[in-house]
Amino acid sequence: MTKNPENKNHLRNLISLMHADGKIVDEEKSFIIQLGKKMGFEQSVIEHWIAENKHYQYSIPDSITRRYAELYEMIGLISIDGNIHKSELKLLHKIAGRFGFRKEIINAIIKGIQDFILKGFSQNTLDKDYSTMFKTV
Amino acid sequence: MYNLIIALLNAKKWHYQVEKENSSVLFGVSANYGNIDCYLNIDDEKGIFSCISFCHCFVFTDKYTEITEFITRANFGLISGNFEFDLDSGILRFKTTFYYDKKNEVSMKLLEKYIYTNLYTIDTYTPALMSLAYTDITALEAVAEVENNVRLYLN
Numbered sequence: 001m002t003k004n005p006e007n008k009n010h011l012r013n014l015i016s017l018m019h020a021d022g023k024i025v026d027e028e029k030s031f032i033i034q035l036g037k038k039m040g041f042e043q044s045v046i047e048h049w050i051a052e053n054k055h056y057q058y059s060i061p062d063s064i065t066r067r068y069a070e071l072y073e074m075i076g077l078i079s080i081d082g083n084i085h086k087s088e089l090k091l092l093h094k095i096a097g098r099f100g101f102r103k104e105i106i107n108a109i110i111k112g113i114q115d116f117i118l119k120g121f122s123q124n125t126l127d128k129d130y131s132t133m134f135k136t137v
Numbered sequence: 138m139y140n141l142i143i144a145l146l147n148a149k150k151w152h153y154q155v156e157k158e159n160s161s162v163l164f165g166v167s168a169n170y171g172n173i174d175c176y177l178n179i180d181d182e183k184g185i186f187s188c189i190s191f192c193h194c195f196v197f198t199d200k201y202t203e204i205t206e207f208i209t210r211a212n213f214g215l216i217s218g219n220f221e222f223d224l225d226s227g228i229l230r231f232k233t234t235f236y237y238d239k240k241n242e243v244s245m246k247l248l249e250k251y252i253y254t255n256l257y258t259i260d261t262y263t264p265a266l267m268s269l270a271y272t273d274i275t276a277l278e279a280v281a282e283v284e285n286n287v288r289l290y291l292n
Contacts, residue, residue, distance in 0.1 A: 017259070034165040064274050065264035065282040070172055072264075104195075112193030115171040121165030125149040126256060 006040040010073065015050050018091070024050065027087035035078065060099060067099040075109045084110065138179045138186060138237055145245050145252075168260035171267075175256065186248075187234040188218075188255045192263045196227045198268050204229065206276035207269055211262055211283075217254050220262070227264065231259040 018024045033071060061067050069098035071112055074095065078088050093103045116122055146153045146164060153164035162177045175190040196204050201224060208220040208229075218233035220273045233255040237243055243251075265279040 063282055064268040064278075066270055068267050069262040072171060072267075100272045101268075102271045104197075105267065106272075108193060108195050112172055115193075116165055116167070116174075119154070119163075119165060119174075120152045121172070121174075122167060124149075124164060124166045126166050126253070126260070127149075128169055 008041075008072065010092050011036050011039060011041070011046070012049055012068070014074070014091075022090070028091055031085070031091060064100065067101070071096060071099055071101065071105070072109060075106065076113065090094065116125050138181065138239075138242055141242060141245060141248060142177050142179070145248055148245070150219060166256060168256060168263075170260055170263040173256055173259055174253045175252070177252070181239070183240065184237050186237055186243075186251075186276075187232060188252050189230050190255055190259045191228075191230050192259055192266060194229055194263070194266050194270050196229060198227070200270055201227075203276045203279075204266075207266065207279055210276060210280040215258065217251065218258060220259075231255060231262075268290055 011032070014035070018028050018032065032050065033046050037043065042128060061070065071092075078084055078092070089106065092106045094098055096103055096106055146162065151164050151166070153162050154219070156163050156176070160179055160181070163174065164177070165172055166172045171192050173190050173192055175188060178187045178189070179185065201222075204222055207226075208222050211276055212219045218231055220231050221227070222229050233251055235243075235251065262283050265283040268274055268282070269279040276282060
């Protein structure tokens with residue numbers, strides 16, 4: 001995983017979402033720092049973003065499908081180490097709610113990821129793009 | 138045909154499971170919007186190949202009507218394959234089939250094209266399906282979000 005602009009944006013979005021209810025509890029802060037480290041960012045940089053969050057304007061994507069894509073990516077990032085902590089789950093439920101999803105979507109995605117890993121398919125990826133050829137006008 | 142399927146999966150270096158020797162193989166791929174499970178089945182007597190893929194979308198019974206409309210709208214105009222929704226079990230899948238002739242089998246390149254088109258189609262519609270299943274948007278809105286996406290240039 002690299003610290004690309006999309007990851008930075010995701011992380012800052014998450015920080016902003018956590019701030020949205022007025023305070024960040026320790027477990028949320030710890031979660032963000034862990035996630036940011038997985039993305040390749042330095043802890044001091046992440047802490048700086050948490051501290052300066054009042055200057056960062058976050059808006060939830062208009063597109064519901066874009067929200068799904070972001071949510072899926074967040075869950076994927078969190079699942080990387082194979083463990084999802086209670087606090088992480090709680091935050092994901094919170095984000096899903098703000099994005100307008102039923103909270104059940106979180107468990108559905110997590111179960112899908114875990115089943116996939118158990119079957120041994122996690123290294124199988126699509127290497128060609130046929131997305132331009134599946135529908136007529 | 139079975140040997141061709143195995144040769145293709147090996148060439149892709151994809152892990153797979155033989156569900157039934159000489160007739161059914163299961164594999165999965167990590168795609169853009171989720172993981173997809175895919176069964177490749179052949180009926181050598183009848184000369185039928187089918188590729189059936191599943192995204193991990195659980196459909197609540199209160200969403201059956203919306204999902205049914207979504208599938209009707211999504212299926213319209215698809216070049217290859219179709220979505221299917223089992224109203225009894227709630228299972229949602231995307232299926233591609235073709236007939237083959239033992240004497241004139243398809244090439245590996247063409248087989249790959251069928252399988253990839255299947256996988257990309259279900260992957261592309263997955264965000265909309267998940268959004269429909271887990272939010273209050275309508276089927277019309279969900280399909281529009283996919284088909285108006287700039288990533289998709291429709292032929």
